[in-house]
Amino acid sequence: MLAHINYIAFDADDTLWENETYFREAEAQFAALTAKYFPTDDIISRLFETEMRNLPRYGYGIKGFMLCLVETLTQITTDPIPVSLLQEYISLGHAMLDKPVIVLPHVLALLQALSPSYQLLMLTKGDLVDQERKLKKSGLASYFHHIEIMSDKKPADYQAILTKLGCEPADFVMIGNSLKSDILPVLALGGYAAHIPFSETWEHERVEEDVVHPNFIALTDIREILPFLKRIQQS
Template sequence: MDLSSIKVIAFDADDTLWVNETFFREAELAFAKHLREFGDEDDIVEKLLDTEIRNLDTYGYGIKGFTLSMLETAHRLMGDKLSAETIDFILKKGKEMLAEPVEVLPHIEEVLQKLSKTHKLVVATKGDLLDQERKLVKSGLIDYFHHVEIVSDKKETQYKKLVKHLDIEPGEFLMVGNSLKSDVIPVLAMGGYAIHIPFHTTWSHEQVDEEIAHSKFKTLSNASDLLKLF
């Protein structure tokens, strides 16, 4: 994989720079346990996932949309038995998630520190604007980045706009992230380079079954391996 043409390296945020998905999985389980009187816990988690996906076009990605989807799922399951106690539980859970400390993943700061000396670094992530900005500041990583791009979704169109904004060609752009669906497939389709660093937990909506064989694609076991490529 020849990366000599790369001018800009973009990093996904959640589960690439810092831990994120773990908090959602813990919240799902707590939600299902709270509502176990109204169904099997695994089924409740599936109903919540279904609600989240149906709401993506309305709420987008992030904790606030997830909280609203919990409220909607609770109403679907409980009907007129939906109580103030359950509403309070859901709202508190959402606020707790927003207040979670930002846990930067291993090797990330070292990698950013070294790569920022030779390349322009950007954050390219989706989610709630306020929440992602908050996490970026709390992470202590913001000064390594030339540009921050927070979008409602990450598809080929968004990447083309980003590359145009950065005034580079697609072949001069490298995306690093944990999601094949969001961080790899659309970037390769655009003509850019992509590196996949899997996280131990991935939201089912982001999972894809296809295997990717491409000269501009590579999977690494951890962020420190990035430094071996430059």
């Protein structure tokens, strides 16, 4: 029997607003700046290795990414690093932090449609200060009953939030673009999870296998969650 959904949670980056494209652009600029020290084709993979090694230290977000840019450069050259190049890296990070917040299509209308009937949550990874900046600039904060900036998105992390809210997993649906972070952990708890793909996916968030689960919802348009919720209400 289908549950009655009380809480609907949204990921933020690349679900509510654009994010990953800014990292891809920054990586390309980093590779161009570093080309004199290392082949462009290899520098991105070296950067990714540095990011993965430092993820437990820095967590997710632009500031950790900036530190990984500098560390990667120190690993690929023994030459003195010009201060001007380091300044360009810092400027690259600052530009990312100053990017406009572009709310994705249909998000605002969906939140307006859902907020009268459901408790809406925003559950996202990332740097606290930066995510708060983006939320404020997005103009979406007022639609959410609860907002959580999470250090990670494992099943235990979701369970802790559900316990705090007094919500059973079967009465909860998570909407997000990452199968690894937004979908699989929630399905493991017995909740519902709706995947809405974004045009860019960070290598760390990629999942190769198909997701097969009775509580999995595949979306091509975020508004497609509405008929799913209607079916539950009528069950």
